[in-house]
Amino acid sequence: MSPLADRRFLKMHGAGNAIVVLDLRGTDLRVTAQEARAISADPRSRFDQLMVVHDPVSPGTDAFMRIYNTDGSESGACGNGTRCVAYALHDDPAMARPTEGGRLTLETKAGLVAVARVGELAFTVDMGQPRLAWDEIPLAEPFPDTRRIELQVGPIDDPVLHSPAAVSMGNPHAIFFVERDPDGYDLGRIGPLLEAHPIFPERANISIAQVTGRETIKLRVWERGAGLTLACGTAACATVVAAARLRMIGRAARVALPGGELSIEWRADDHVLMTGPVFLEGEGTFAPDIFSGAAG
Numbered sequence: 314m315s316p317l318a319d320r321r322f323l324k325m326h327g328a329g330n331a332i333v334v335l336d337l338r339g340t341d342l343r344v345t346a347q348e349a350r351a352i353s354a355d356p357r358s359r360f361d362q363l364m365v366v367h368d369p370v371s372p373g374t375d376a377f378m379r380i381y382n383t384d385g386s387e388s389g390a391c392g393n394g395t396r397c398v399a400y401a402l403h404d405d406p407a408m409a410r411p412t413e414g415g416r417l418t419l420e421t422k423a424g425l426v427a428v429a430r431v432g433e434l435a436f437t438v439d440m441g442q443p444r445l446a447w448d449e450i451p452l453a454e455p456f457p458d459t460r461r462i463e464l465q466v467g468p469i470d471d472p473v474l475h476s477p478a479a480v481s482m483g484n485p486h487a488i489f490f491v492e493r494d495p496d497g498y499d500l501g502r503i504g505p506l507l508e509a510h511p512i513f514p515e516r517a518n519i520s521i522a523q524v525t526g527r528e529t530i531k532l533r534v535w536e537r538g539a540g541l542t543l544a545c546g547t548a549a550c551a552t553v554v555a556a557a558r559l560r561m562i563g564r565a566a567r568v569a570l571p572g573g574e575l576s577i578e579w580r581a582d583d584h585v586l587m588t589g590p591v592f593l594e595g596e597g598t599f600a601p602d603i604f605s606g607a608a609g
């Protein structure tokens with residue numbers, strides 16, 4: 314029997330990105346990939362990402378977060394999920410703890426993120442600095458300029474998509490910039506082909522972006538380990554950084570995703586700030602039988 318049976322969880326979303334928050338502080342439990350898959354397979358706790366809150370590790374931090382995708386794989390970053398965890402640590406009766414001036418410092422395997430509340434249901438996350446070198450994304454080959462890498466979809470003489478930008482926000486992203494509406498591309502077919510392309514040794518999140526104005530971008534995302542989602546915070550951050558590097562915009566933009574809008578700023582100190590909404594759908598406890606096929 315899984316030790317997660319009967320444990321409480323929060324069902325939330327950030328701009329439509331489906332998030333489950335689980336508090337394992339005060340325990341030495343660690344969610345396995347199989348348990349994560351079992352949780353997402355149950356309609357009551359289905360998620361794009363599972364955000365597991367553990368006791369803090371580094372001094373000066375409030376908690377350590379492990380981030381699981383639908384397929385059970387772990388990620389070093391999740392922008393929308395981080396806002397949901399911040400909401401829980403501020404407002405959930407069972408999870409809330411006093412914070413230093415309302416700010417939270419959260420740690421993941423990719424580093425530290427800082428969260429400030431900017432509204433009852435809105436938070437700004439300092440997602441840290443983008444990683445731009447080929448071996449930080451990572452890519453399998455040494456591309457000196459990751460603003461455009463050699464990758465294309467479709468016939469060599471008439472590709473459907475080509476020359477994406479590559480950026481890591483603590484997780485790998487490839488962003489194809491297009492002139493037409495991103496909805497005109499079959500990302501549900503293209504995404505899985507590229508997610509597992511050998512150029513991405515850790516797979517990648519695949520985005521199609523249309524710069525619609527000096528400060529506006531339309532974005533569609535196929536997420537690594539989760540598929541098509543209504544929003545992806547780190548993809549929005551990666552896309553603004555990539556567009557700024559290509560001089561397509563300044564250093565800030567409002568990013569329109571199917572589930573909502575995220576405001577991104579790549580600050581002069583190289584930190585990327587993401588502001589967006591959170592929504593609490595409800596709570597529940599994991600039914601013991603959902604783990605029957607997953608090793609505890």
Ligand SMILES: N[C@H](CCC[C@H](N)C(=O)O)C(=O)O
Pocket residue numbers: 330361362382387388389390391392393394484485518536537538539544545546547548
């Ligand atoms: N699928 C991503 C993690 C979640 C990112 C996204 N949901 C966000 O809000 O940043 C990955 O494996 O890198």
